[in-house]
Amino acid sequence: MNTIIFRTIAPLIVAIMLVFSAYVCLRGHNEPGGGFIGGLIAASAIAVLGMASGAQAARRALRLDPMAIAGFGVVIAGMSGLLSLFTGSPFMTSIWLHLELGETTVPISTPMVFDIGVYLVVFGTIATIALALESDGGDGL
Amino acid sequence: MDASIALVAIAPFAAAALAPLVQRIARPFAGWVLALVPASLFMLLLRLVEPVMAGGAISARIGWVPAFDLDLSFMVDGLSLTFALTISGIGMLIVLYSGAYLKGHPHLGRFFMFLLAFMGAMLGLVLSDNLLALFMFWELTSVTSFLLIGFDHTRQAARRGAIQALVITNIGGMGLLIGAIAVYQLTGTWDMSALGGEVRSSGLYGLVLAVFLLAAFTKSAQLPFHFWLPNAMEAPTPVSAFLHSATMVQGGVYLLARTTPWLGNTQAWTLILVCLGGATLLWGAIGAIRQTDLKQMLAQTTIASLGLSVLLLGLGTPAAISAMLLYFVAHALYKAGLFMVTGAVDHEAGTRDITVLGGLADSMPVTFIAAALACLAMIGLPLTLGYFAKEEMYLGLLSLQWPDIATLAVLLVGNAMLAGVAMLILIRPFLGPVLSTPKTAHEAPIAMLVGPIVLGAAGIVASVMPDWLGLALLEPGTLAVLGEAISGHLSLAVDPTNPLLWLSVATWALGYLVYRQAAALRTLSRRFEVALGWTADTAFDGAMFGLIRFSGAVTRLLHHGLLEIYLVTVFVMLALALVGPLLMLDGYAALLPTAELGNWSAKLTWPDLQVHEWGVIALALLGLGAVLFSANRLVAIVALGIQGTAVALIFLLFGAPDLAFTQLMVEILSVVILALVMTRLQLDERDSRQFEDLARDGTLALVCGAGVSLFLMVILSGSFDSRLSDLFAATSVPIAHGHNIVNVILVDYRGLDTLGEISVVMGAGIAIMALLRSRARRTVPPAPTPIRAPRRGKVAP
Numbered sequence A: 001m002n003t004i005i006f007r008t009i010a011p012l013i014v015a016i017m018l019v020f021s022a023y024v025c026l027r028g029h030n031e032p033g034g035g036f037i038g039g040l041i042a043a044s045a046i047a048v049l050g051m052a053s054g055a056q057a058a059r060r061a062l063r064l065d066p067m068a069i070a071g072f073g074v075v076i077a078g079m080s081g082l083l084s085l086f087t088g089s090p091f092m093t094s095i096w097l098h099l100e101l102g103e104t105t106v107p108i109s110t111p112m113v114f115d116i117g118v119y120l121v122v123f124g125t126i127a128t129i130a131l132a133l134e135s136d137g138g139d140g141l
Numbered sequence B: 001m002d003a004s005i006a007l008v009a010i011a012p013f014a015a016a017a018l019a020p021l022v023q024r025i026a027r028p029f030a031g032w033v034l035a036l037v038p039a040s041l042f043m044l045l046l047r048l049v050e051p052v053m054a055g056g057a058i059s060a061r062i063g064w065v066p067a068f069d070l071d072l073s074f075m076v077d078g079l080s081l082t083f084a085l086t087i088s089g090i091g092m093l094i095v096l097y098s099g100a101y102l103k104g105h106p107h108l109g110r111f112f113m114f115l116l117a118f119m120g121a122m123l124g125l126v127l128s129d130n131l132l133a134l135f136m137f138w139e140l141t142s143v144t145s146f147l148l149i150g151f152d153h154t155r156q157a158a159r160r161g162a163i164q165a166l167v168i169t170n171i172g173g174m175g176l177l178i179g180a181i182a183v184y185q186l187t188g189t190w191d192m193s194a195l196g197g198e199v200r201s202s203g204l205y206g207l208v209l210a211v212f213l214l215a216a217f218t219k220s221a222q223l224p225f226h227f228w229l230p231n232a233m234e235a236p237t238p239v240s241a242f243l244h245s246a247t248m249v250q251g252g253v254y255l256l257a258r259t260t261p262w263l264g265n266t267q268a269w270t271l272i273l274v275c276l277g278g279a280t281l282l283w284g285a286i287g288a289i290r291q292t293d294l295k296q297m298l299a300q301t302t303i304a305s306l307g308l309s310v311l312l313l314g315l316g317t318p319a320a321i322s323a324m325l326l327y328f329v330a331h332a333l334y335k336a337g338l339f340m341v342t343g344a345v346d347h348e349a350g351t352r353d354i355t356v357l358g359g360l361a362d363s364m365p366v367t368f369i370a371a372a373l374a375c376l377a378m379i380g381l382p383l384t385l386g387y388f389a390k391e392e393m394y395l396g397l398l399s400l401q402w403p404d405i406a407t408l409a410v411l412l413v414g415n416a417m418l419a420g421v422a423m424l425i426l427i428r429p430f431l432g433p434v435l436s437t438p439k440t441a442h443e444a445p446i447a448m449l450v451g452p453i454v455l456g457a458a459g460i461v462a463s464v465m466p467d468w469l470g471l472a473l474l475e476p477g478t479l480a481v482l483g484e485a486i487s488g489h490l491s492l493a494v495d496p497t498n499p500l501l502w503l504s505v506a507t508w509a510l511g512y513l514v515y516r517q518a519a520a521l522r523t524l525s526r527r528f529e530v531a532l533g534w535t536a537d538t539a540f541d542g543a544m545f546g547l548i549r550f551s552g553a554v555t556r557l558l559h560h561g562l563l564e565i566y567l568v569t570v571f572v573m574l575a576l577a578l579v580g581p582l583l584m585l586d587g588y589a590a591l592l593p594t595a596e597l598g599n600w601s602a603k604l605t606w607p608d609l610q611v612h613e614w615g616v617i618a619l620a621l622l623g624l625g626a627v628l629f630s631a632n633r634l635v636a637i638v639a640l641g642i643q644g645t646a647v648a649l650i651f652l653l654f655g656a657p658d659l660a661f662t663q664l665m666v667e668i669l670s671v672v673i674l675a676l677v678m679t680r681l682q683l684d685e686r687d688s689r690q691f692e693d694l695a696r697d698g699t700l701a702l703v704c705g706a707g708v709s710l711f712l713m714v715i716l717s718g719s720f721d722s723r724l725s726d727l728f729a730a731t732s733v734p735i736a737h738g739h740n741i742v743n744v745i746l747v748d749y750r751g752l753d754t755l756g757e758i759s760v761v762m763g764a765g766i767a768i769m770a771l772l773r774s775r776a777r778r779t780v781p782p783a784p785t786p787i788r789a790p791r792r793g794k795v796a797p
Helices: A004-027 A035-053 A055-062 A066-087 A110-134 B002-034 B036-046 B049-053 B078-101 B108-127 B131-149 B156-187 B205-219 B228-234 B237-246 B250-263 B267-290 B294-315 B318-349 B365-379 B385-395 B402-430 B446-463 B466-482 B499-516 B518-532 B536-558 B563-584 B599-603 B611-629 B633-653 B657-680 B691-717 B723-736 B741-749 B751-778
Strands: A096-101 A104-109 B058-065 B070-076
Touching (some): A004 A035, A035 A055, A035 A110, A104 A110, B002 B036, B002 B070, B002 B078, B036 B108, B070 B078, B070 B108, B078 B250, B078 B446, B131 B250, B156 B228, B228 B237, B237 B294, B237 B318, B250 B466, B267 B402, B318 B365, B318 B466, B611 B633, B657 B741, B723 B741, B741 B751
16 A cells, blocks of 8 residues: 555645645535535545655644644634624624625635634544554554 | 621632632631631621521522522521521631641641631521522532541541541432422422421421431431441541531531421421430440540530430420520530540640540640530530530420430430540540650640630630520520520529429439449440441441442443444344334334235336446445455455445435535545554454354344335335425525535534534544543553564555
8 A cells, every 4th residue: 555656646635635625615605515525535635644654744744733623623613603792693693794806706704614613623533533543553642 | 788698608618719829828827817707707697696686587688590489598597697606606716726736737728628618508508598509508518528528538547438428418418409399399489488387288298307307317417327427537626626516417407497397396206306316315425435535435425416406306395495506505615625625635645545645634734624614514514505405405304294204314314424425535634643645745736725715615604694695595596496485594593492403413423423434334335336246337338339349240241341242232222223113103004015915016116217326226236245245354344435435426316415425535534444443453354253143243234224224215105394495495595695505504504503513523533532542552562563564565664
């Protein structure tokens, strides 16, 4: 499995998968996709990287502890729901903001922030498990 | 004035939170500083004496859960004020005493915290009018006393004593909760002051009485729950002086007095209280003579005194109630004082055994005076509060009916034995020839002397003002318990024609006899104990160890650690859940052929599928076959992935791209993670199975599979309720600005659910990481490399 071809190609695949995962996550409100699937794709990407260059290298590439990423995800998902309290509506009422950028309109919303939170939780948790299993003998655990 | 009552119950908790900080700042004076809290509470309560004497009950009410008709209501009447003054007054002296007794102890701050929190719980207990609040404070006293008894937690005996006290008193606490709820159901109010005779006349009276008595008897160490009290003496001495003489154990007596107006004065009440109280009195008194350790002697006499109080409450006559009130105050003063004296003796002489102590009066004169004041009150000599208490007890029983005579005899014998013990405590350690002790005895520090001297003096001072006692204690107290005020009739005058005087003289004479014959009585009672073979204490141990053994056996049965059996259990349950209910509810009727077999042909039609759809089904079957017949595990895992991919394709073909997407990702990750897990075990070669195992697992798999299929078919045979999907489809774009209904539901309509789910996902991740980490730590010596390594052609790192 750990051939030179795989190890050479892996970073490229990982990069493509990560970009694709972000794309899938962001388009989720209107097309198939969303935070959960995006997170799974990104976690698979990290698992591939771990297989190719070792769990340590994958961890270094992430810079942040994957569990911390998951925790951050829960926090921003919760915070996105709190924003509605400023408008006087109940917890988790969505707020939409349509940014006019020249010819296109970019909608920014609290559900999107929430979905990013979901993405980070799924990614962080699965990546934690995958990397923990990949690292032999518990190094860095 | 109203709010200040609530403050009395809350202030000690605030002080408790600050205690460690105060201890750190004020180091040697922390005791003096913290004693200010109970002192100010005492002053505050003292100001309430006048209105209460005037016959008024002061109440305060704070909303708690108004929706449930639940308030924190407090009430100060003669009874609660007596208790509250005792708690705060003695509490102040105890805090002062503790500072000196535990000087230099590394956890003194923590000790103060527990002690003040306990005081708050106790004050809340005696002041609350609401039954539920009473229960809460009641349990708080149990918990804080657990912490205090087990304060010296490195000693096994202290831990055992603490657990025993907690278990026993909590059994009673549960009873109290049941009783409170029952009373609420019967009367519709939590407030005790609002209760009349409803409880007594209801059919549930027996149950309510039983649970309230259970609560009171466990707290007040009545027979047969008495054994935790001596074991609680493992606590530091200030705790014994406070909790186990003046306050917590009196909680049960207080509860009985408090419930007398609406629960007491029935035949059952009188019979149970008088009999058990009398038995406890005699048992405790005999136990006290059996001991030679000062603290144990005091603990046993406390049991006896509590029995005496319960007996008086059971009698319930005006004289008995006033005797109970007098005795409560007298006992709290002299017993707390004696515990403090014992602590001082232990602290300065290094031992508490009366057989090796002697002549301490020379080296510890002030302590001796304090001990003398307390012991004289315990014997009940004139010019002490104990004297009035004793006279009052006998007063109500001067009749010629045999129950009164029997009760009088029990009281007389019990009092005589207590008097004998008091003489032992006073004379053996302090008088007679000087014996050498482990430490050279000298006077205790001032903070340890203030308490016993003040308490002893208070007893004397109170006794020389009998009129005031009648007005301030007896009238409001009996008014609270009986609903009628007993006018003061205490007097210092000595009247030789009064039979009460001669009963007192008889008590003292008998007491002196007990003192003379103490050694013989001790031998006799020890021999009796040996002959008996077991005690309630050993029975408790037996019950606790039995419980541990039982739970161990249950754990071994259910949590055996064999993955195979867990899985079999899970799947058997799944099969039962799938097949059972539907069979019972006749759910498969729609699928079964009716009488004419011809219906089968109508039901079994060849599905009308496209070629590529057949292809997907073939792929799924191929994957299934590969799982079943693969030679090694890696192939099986990958084949499982093939099968899952086919399912994902089916989702895709039938219009659920989101689901297909997710299914595909989950399949990929499952294959990856399963493969990673399996590399830690043995990846190649399936293990060979016995035929029995194959048959068992195969049958289970078939039943589960068939169950799921049948279940789905039954569901599909019903009509589809599309109201929700229609609603979502109609509102998705206008309300949530999204065309992907699945995502809109997840992040918008059901966002709170999703938030909960991702929290669970993260929690599961943390748990898995913890599992892997603990495993990694255990395998510190690296396991030998498995044989698989060369065959996989692993590149050396």
